[in-house]
Amino acid sequence: MRIFDPHIHMTSRTTDDYEAMRDAGVRALVEPAFWLGQPRTSVGSFVDYFDSLLGWERFRAAQFGIAHHCALALNPKEANDPRCTEVLDVLPRYLAKDGVVAVGEVGYDSMTQEEDDAFARQLELALRHDLPVLVHTPHRDKQAGTKRTLDVVRESGLAPHRVLVDHLNETTVRMVADAGCWMGFSVYPDTKMDEARMVALLAEYGTERMLVNSAADWGRSDPLKTHKTGLAMLDAGFGESEVDTVLWHNPVEFYGQSGRLALEPVAAGAVDAATGSSVLRGER
Amino acid sequence: MTFQLGYGTNGFANHRLDDALAVIADLGYTAVALTLDHHHLDPFAGDVVKQTDRLAARLHELGLGVVVETGARYLLDPRRKHHPTLVSSDQAVRVDFLVRAKQIALDLGADCVSFWSGVGSADDWDHLRSGVAAVLESGPGVPMGLEPEPGMVVQWLDQALRLRTELGNPEELRITLDVGHCVAVEPQDAAACIRQAGELLVNVQLDDMLPGVHEHLEFGEGQLDLPATLAALTGIGYTGVAAVELPRHSHAAPDVAGRALRALRAAEWLAEAERAVRADPGAIDTLFPAAGRAVGAGQDAARVRLLTAFADVSGDPVDGLTRLYRYGTSAERRGVLRGLAELGDRAPAAGVALVEDALRSNETDLVAAALGPFATRHLGRHAWRHGVLKCLFMGIPLTVVDGLDRHSDAELLRMVAAFADERRAAGRPVPADALALLGKAS
Secondary structure: OOEEEOOOOHHHOOHHHHHHHHHHOEEEEEEEOOOOOOOOOOHHHHHHHHHHHHOHHHHHHHHOOOEEEEEEOOOOOHHHOOOOOOHHHHHHHHHOOOOEEEEEEEEOOOOOHHHHHHHHHHHHHHHHHOOOEEEEOOOOOHHHHHHHHHHHHHHHOOOHHHEEEEOOOOOOHHHHHHHOOEEEEEEOOOOOEOHHHHHHHHHHHOOOOEEEEOOOOOOOOOOOHHHHHHHHHHHOOOOHHHHHHHHHHHHHHHHHOOOOOOOOOOOOOOOOOOOOOOOOOOOO | OOOEEEEEHHHHOOOOHHHHHHHHHHHOOOEEEEEOEOOEOOOOOOOHHHHHHHHHHHHHHHOOEEEEEOOOOOOOOOOOOOOOOOOOOOHHHHHHHHHHHHHHHHHHOOOOEEEOOOOOOHHHHHHHHHHHHHHHHOOOOOOEEEOOOOOOOOOOHHHHHHHHHHOOOOOOEEEEEEHHHHHHHOOOOHHHHHHHHHHHEEEEEEOEEEOOEEEEEOOOOOOOOHHHHHHHHHHOOOOOEEEEOOOOOHHHHHHHHHHHHHHHHHHHHHHHHHHHHHHOHHHHHHHHHHHHHHHHHHHHHHHHHHHHHHHHHOOOHHHHHHHHHHOOOHHHHHHHHHHHHHHHHHOHHHHHHHHHHHHHOOOHHHHHHHOOHHHHHHOOHHHHHHHHHHHHHHOOOHHHOOOHHHHOOHHHHHHHHHHHHHHHHOOOOOOHHHHHHHHHHO
C-alpha cells in the first residue's frame, strides 16, 4: 500500500512517527500551515514556521524516504489577531517556493469578518500564484461554515477542482460533492471521522475526488490513520486499486495541479547514508 | 527565444527515419537536422523524388522545421570515411552530392544545406574555393552553410569568412556553426563566434566539448556556456534551426535527446532569467526561488549566475544577498552560500554572518555549502574548525571543506583526536574521514 497523506502536521511529530509512517507505506505528504496550539503574537513567528516547513521539516522527512511538501497560509483562527494578519504581506514571497503545492489551511474558525477578509485575500493569492487551495472547515457550526465556504469559493472565481474542502463528515460531504470540489476527511482516534464511518462514506459516494488524511498534529491523533483506513477498505471488500485511488492517486492529482510535486524525496545531499545524519547527531 | 530547437538525425542512426522523426517531435523538438545517408533519404536512390515528397509531408504533419546536413560517413565511398571531399582530387563527386542535396533541400522546404571543407593542407585552399564556387553555380538557389570543422582546411570561423570574401560574398554562401567546435578550437567562445557570424548564420549545431578535444559531448560534460550561447543566438535575432549534434550517441538516442532538451530548456530559462535580472534587479526575488523547478539538478550553479548578474547591477548587492538568504528555502540558501565564493569578498562581514547562520543549522547541505572558499578566506579560525568538526558529527564527507589540507592546524587536529577518543570510549566507530585527517598529520 503506497500512501500520500494529504494533510499532516509533522513539525509536531517525532522521528519514531516518520519511521512508522515509512514502514506503513507513506511515501509523500503535505503539511499545511496552521496554528501551533500556543497562539502566535507576531509575523516573525510565522516566517520562522514557514522556513521550517520549507527547510528543516523537508530535510527531516527525506531522512526517512518521505517526500515532504507544504501548503502555506494564515490560518483562520489567527486571522482574527491583528498582530498576525500582516503575514499576508510576506505570504506572496513564500508562495513562489519549491515544495509549496497549495495555499492552506484557509477557511473559517468562528466565521468572523476578519476571517472572511483573510479567506478572500488568500483565494486571490491562490489564483495569482496558480496554486490549488486546502480549506479547513470549522469545528463549531460546521454545516453553516461549510456552506459559507462554498459560497466564498464560488465568488472567488477559482475552479471547484482547484479546491479541497477538508474535515468533512456525514453532514457536510453532500454539498461539497455537489459543488465539484475535492472532499477531504480527517480520520482521528476520537473526534472527526473514524475508519468504519469513512469506509461507509466511500461505499456511498465512491472514490472519485475523495481524500483521506490523518491530520495528525500535537493533539491526540495518529499518523497511521491513512494506513488503517486503507486496511478497513480492504476488509470491507474494496479492491487494492480503489485503495490506491484514495490514498495515492487522488492526492497526487489534486496537489499535482500546482506543477510542483516532486515525489522522489529531496536527497539529503552531503550526507553519507552509511555514517549517519544530523538527525541522528552521531549516535551511531 | 526566436529560433527553433532541433535534433540531428545522425544521432538516431539506429532508428528508421520515420521513427526518429516521431521520437524527436514527441520529445518536444520543433526541427530536425537531416543528415542524408544511405538509410536516411539516400540521395542516390532511384525514387528519391518520391521519398522526398513523402518526407516533406511527414515533416509538415509533425510540425518540424528542417536543415539538410551532408556529413554522412560512408555515403560516397564505402571504404574511406567522409571521402571524397571538396579538397580531394575527385572533388566532382562531392560537388555532385552537394548539388543533389540542394535539390532535396528545396523540395523539403529546408532552411539550407550545411557542408564542410575536408581534411587537407593550406595548399588545398584554391582547389576548395573552386569546388565551393562550383556548388554555388549548379542546381537550385539554396543557402549553403559552410561549417568550420576541427582538423579540416576550414576549421575556424575566420577561415570560412575569408573564403566567402574571396568568392565575392555570394548571397547563398552562409555559415553553419557548431558551438562545441567553438569550445574545441576557436580562439573565442561560442557566443562571440555567434555574434561574429551575425546575419550570415544559417544553421547552428548544439553540443558540448572540451578545449582541444573534438568529441561531441552531452551538455554539461564539457565547457560550453550553454545559457550564454543561447542568449547570443537570441541577441543576434537568429531565427533558424539550432539542432543538437550528437552523432556518437545513437545507441541511446531517445534518452540522450530527452536529456538534451531538458538541458536546453533549463539553459533557455536561465539565459532569460539573467537578462531579466540585469534589466531589473528586483526580478531576482521571484526568479531565485523558481530556479529549482526550472533548472533542476544544476540549480546551485544557476542561482550563482543569477546572483552574479544581480550583484553587477544592484545598488545594494549585500542587502540583496542577505534578503535572499533570509527568505530563502534551504536550496536558495545553499545557492547564496555557493555564491559567496565569487561575490562574498565585496562584503565579507555580511557573508560571514550568513556562513555562521548556516553552520548553526542542522541541515547537511547548508553546512557543506557554508564551508566553501569564502569561509576559508574570511571565517574566523575557531568557527571554521567547529564547522569541520560538525561535518564529522553529521557524516558530511570532509571533501566538501575547501582547502582542508592547507588550513588544518594543530588545534583542529586536537579537536578531531578528542572526538575520535570519545567515539572509541562509547564503543562506536570513528569516521574514516577523521582517521584520514589524523593519519595525514602523524
